[in-house]
Amino acid sequence: MTGGSSILHPAGPIAAANRAILFNALGVMLAVVIPTILLAIATAWWFRANNRHAQRDETFVYSGRVELVVWSIPLLVILFLGGIIWVGSHKLDPTAPIETESGAPPLQVEVVSLDWRWLFIYPEQGIATINRLVLPVGRPVRFRLTSASVMNAFFVPRLGSMVYTMNGMATELNLLAAEPGRYEGLSAHYSGEGFADMRFDTLAVSPAKFAEWAAQVKALDGAPLNAKTYALLARPQRNRKVSGFPTVQAGLFDAIVMQRVAPAPGPPQDRSSTDAEKS
Missing domain, CATH: 2.60.40.420 (Cupredoxins -  blue copper proteins)
Structure with a gap:
């Protein structure tokens, strides 16, 4: 969208609140996505074919700690995002009147x-x-x-x-x-x-x-x-x-x-x- 019609350039409190929800949700997702991408790149680089210092445990089958991290982080992200959306959607109920300091009727x-x-x-x-x-x-x-x-x-x-x-x-x-x-x-x-x-x-x-x-x-x-x-x-x-x-x-x-x-x-x-x- 252009600047004249973009939700990223709010001209009112409702649009500003919508943008805040968007940025908050984006920040939470990037906090997971960016480290995951960096970790994937680092893992591929460390276990490259010519790295003699990289060691693999061929007997490795299961790790409770790994399972805890793999499942808890996505669950926490979903709960946090759900909380942001839940609170935001109720605060931005389209039928809710907007109150101003002047108390002017709508x-x-x-x-x-x-x-x-x-x-x-x-x-x-x-x-x-x-x-x-x-x-x-x-x-x-x-x-x-x-x-x-x-x-x-x-x-x-x-x-x-x-x-x-x-x-x-x-x-x-x-x-x-x-x-x-x-x-x-x-x-x-x-x-x-x-x-x-x-x-x-x-x-x-x-x-x-x-x-x-x-x-x-x-x-x-x-x-x-x-x-x-x-x-x-x-x-x-x-x-x-x-x-x-x-x-x-x-x-x-x-x-x-x-x-x-x-x-x-x-x-x-x-x-x-x-x-x-x-x-």
């Missing part, structure tokens, strides 16, 4: 993966955007995510954890941008022919600039985002153009999750009616 953002674009709804601001995510620096963000079609994955590498999006259900992710910048977001799960172009810009700006941006989107002279315009958006298309909606139909995201509005090709539109037919 910004609510609803995400819909389309074929092959991203829809971002800001319910508090009453606006929505296509292929552009704007976040205030230093404020926690709570994402609710779903898919209009096939299973997908939402990932902004420099901000943190990846989370799947699935049709007919909502997942959750909490992130925080600690510094201003432009970060690449992408789909991390193959979803068809437009998958490679399914990327979006993530802009981390100051709270004042975020409020200014939201006001600019609110002032756009364009169509509202409602069930009708969403049905057009949900059609498969490869288009990385950034656009915005000045108003959003109340409860649209929940209607998408419950399949009460026309989605892209996939499961039935209205699960409740389908269940009623089965009964």
